Amino acid sequence: MSRLCPCESKRTYDRCCEPYILGKALPESAEQLMRSRFSAYAMARADYLVATTSEEERAKLDPEELRRYCRSVKCISLRILSTELGGKDDATGIVEFHAKLLINGKRMLHRERSRFVREAGRWAYVDGDTN
Ligand SMILES: [Zn+2]
Numbered sequence: 001m002s003r004l005c006p007c008e009s010k011r012t013y014d015r016c017c018e019p020y021i022l023g024k025a026l027p028e029s030a031e032q033l034m035r036s037r038f039s040a041y042a043m044a045r046a047d048y049l050v051a052t053t054s055e056e057e058r059a060k061l062d063p064e065e066l067r068r069y070c071r072s073v074k075c076i077s078l079r080i081l082s083t084e085l086g087g088k089d090d091a092t093g094i095v096e097f098h099a100k101l102l103i104n105g106k107r108m109l110h111r112e113r114s115r116f117v118r119e120a121g122r123w124a125y126v127d128g129d130t131n
Pocket of ligand 1: 005006007008009013016017018035036039
C-alpha cells in the first residue's frame, strides 16, 4: 500500500503515521503525535485518539461520542504552524496547527494551539486553545 499519509507529510501512510496508529512505534516528538492524531481522525481510529490522550483528560472522554465525531468529519488538510519544545528530551510540548475539515458537508478551518505532555515516556495530548 502506498497511498499518501493523511497528515500531508508527503510520505506514504505506511512510512509515516500508520506504525504509530497500529502501536508498532511510538512518536518521538509532540509534532509526530499531533500528525498521527490528525491521521487517526482522518481514518476514524477513535481508539488511537483515546489511547493518546493524557490520563487526566482521557477520563473525561466519551469514546462513543468521539467515534461519532470521527464519522461526521472529513479531514482535508493539515498545516503545522509552529512548535515549542516537544522534542526527544522534553517533558512538554506545544503544537499550533491549521486543519481544513468538512463537517456535515460544511468546510471549516480549525486552528488550534495544542498542549502535549510526556507520560511514562509516551507523548500524550492534553488539550488545546482554539481560534
Ligand atoms: Zn503521517
